[in-house]
Amino acid sequence: MRVFVAGASGAIGSRLVPQLIEQGHEVIGTFRSPGNGERVRALGAQPIALDLLDAHAVREAVLKAEPEAIIHQATALADVRFGRSLDRSFGPTNRLRTEGTDALLAAAREAGVLRFVAQSFASYRYAREGGPVKIENDPLDPAPPAMARETNAAMRHLDEAVTNAGGIALRYGGFYGASHDGLVRPVRRRQFPIIGDGDGISSFIHLEDAAAATVLALGHEGAGLYNIVDDEPAPMREWLPALATALGAQPPRHVPVWLARLIAGKGMVMMAVGSRGASNAKAKRELGWTLRYPSWRQGFAAAYAPVSQGVNR
């Protein structure tokens, strides 16, 4: 297929493009930052500079590229400092998930694109009640903390807009697998503590496994939501010390909930206490997906061995 990848220069895009090419697809890959065009070309795709928030430019680029499929992987989280307000940190990404998705879907309709796959997110979104691990049909959190409402609404918009248009929204777990992953620096500096008893569950996914699931979704008929997460949703008190060990860092500190709420805000506390994980059973069953890193236990060790040894990748 001729595939248009929005965000080909990013963390997942740069893993996805080579896998698509290996499967025989032809790829047109977009980038935003000047200088990333060469990176996209080196991955084997035809590079196009594109701002997804410019709907006119999106229409032009898609009509000109004449793709049979579009994959939306554009986000704006690299180098973002996560403060008390998730909505502030995610603001530009939220626009990419709402306005960007709408612009791509409109262009896809006009260009007669057959398949549409987009990046959504699984962790910290499901209702914080009942069992610890949620499937795609389980209810989303009806009352996220105030500072995460826009972020949750943007993800919900993407899920609904994409599936209503006949596409697939992939609710990925927390990405890891690159030396500059968002958690690397704070965990190495012991700035990411276990909050309370750390019972909040997270779901993770290695970038290579996320890319493999995306290639399979492209070949799948019909609309749908899929959790793209590993086999082991786990509480913070388990995964965080393992991550610190994989990074060669000191063990994480512990802070009580009241203090974390004061310093880091309710959003961070919600992720650390009470959040639910996600099940990958549907993606395995319907997409025929198998994981190279079924658990973050092997994945963190494999991803960060070079980092913990001080090797720059």
Ligand SMILES: NC(=O)c1ccc[n+]([C@@H]2O[C@H](COP(=O)([O-])OP(=O)(O)OC[C@H]3O[C@@H](n4cnc5c(N)ncnc54)[C@H](OP(=O)(O)O)[C@@H]3O)[C@@H](O)[C@H]2O)c1
């Ligand atoms: N994905 C998540 O939900 C999430 C959540 C929390 C933390 N993180 C962390 O964030 C880091 C990765 O950041 P990321 O997920 O945003 O990926 P990324 O690696 O920055 O990739 C984002 C892609 O979107 C493109 N892009 C950015 N703004 C755009 C715009 N206005 N129009 C079109 N394309 C645009 C980027 O282009 P250029 O690169 O060319 O600018 C890039 O290709 C990792 O450390 C990850 O651990 C991610």
